[in-house]
Amino acid sequence: MSDVRHVLVLPDRDAAEEAAQALGERFGTDEEPRLLRDALAGEDDAEDAQWLLLVRDERARLDPGELDAFAGEWEGWREEP
Template sequence: MRQLLVFAERDDAEEVAETLGEWFPELGVPRVVRETLAGEDDAEDAQWLVIVEGLDGAHLARVDALVEERDGWREGE
């Protein structure tokens, strides 16, 4: 199942992606992408997403704690 980790700051997203790559090397380093909020024209309103695939439920609590440390949140798809 794909997980989207959402952050306001690019640095936070990149650091979390790097950490997850170290924690779960079998998954590789997750992708970091920029997503503009619907209806927003201002680039300042863009969110940064870390896209993670292949995590099982046992790891989600650890991922959630990491994401919350960086003022982000997780959305499952």
């Protein structure tokens, strides 16, 4: 079993929550993704935060390109490890 993780960067909490729900439906992931708020450097305002969706992929079956396109549906992207 490997420890493959994908990080999807999304513009706001609503987008991250919607993407988290849709991820399981579209890709059939076993585990619920984890949501994290990522404040931009030097920014104190919560409106300036990005949201990260952490996806474990122990079987390495999720295609990075498909995940990037998926995140793009919410104006986000997949971060390269």
